Amino acid sequence: MNPAIPLDSYRHKGLRKLLIQNLRKKGILEEQVLAAMEKVPRHFFFDSSFLEYAYEDNPFPIGAGQTISQPYTVAFQTQLLQIKKGEKILEIGTGSGYQACILAVLGAKVFTIERQKSLFDKTNKFLPSLGFSSVKTFYGDGYKGLPAFAPYDKMIVTAAAPFIPDPLLDQLKPEGILVIPLGAHDVQTMTTLRKLSDGSFERQEHGAFRFVPMLENRSKGI
């Protein structure tokens, strides 16, 4: 057994089931999304001293001033993406890597960018050790997207974006969907943009959420 992988006990599995019931009550109805969240042990993405918080429906600090998103938010954004097997997805804001693993369980080919070097270093080693070597992690600035692997079927931004970065729109396939929490202040509006075949965008808003800010440029290797 790999000592780096924490245990997934019956207690954790039980707590996860309760979390899924809770998400259902809060209006998450896509069974595939709920099944993926029941499969991935969220406590693996926490420091071992905080395991008891892993199945509460709350965000939680993961170091470098960042947080793992609230389970409801992960479920909500994932639902909006309407993932189909084999789709190429770009995530901005790897953080703990949890959201990226949920997308991978749904059959997506995930490319994910993180600007904090310490978080990138951690997920770059940790995700393969959990069996998620298909998730490709990058240290970079999500405002620029990831042109080397473009275009993408779908994109998800998991930090509060003050505006929609043009490179993301450029790197989206026709009929592609971008899910992005928009707003420069405390509260953001969850927004989807669908790229139409003529290159224009159809925009929809889905309510208020709170994210840590999307910051420009990579952090300086710390």
Ligand code: SAH
């Ligand atoms: N999806 C994550 C949630 C992370 S919180 C998870 O499942 O745990 C948002 C993350 O976005 C933070 O780690 C933050 O460092 C990162 N971030 C902020 N601005 C960024 C940018 N311009 N490019 C890439 N990552 C960014």
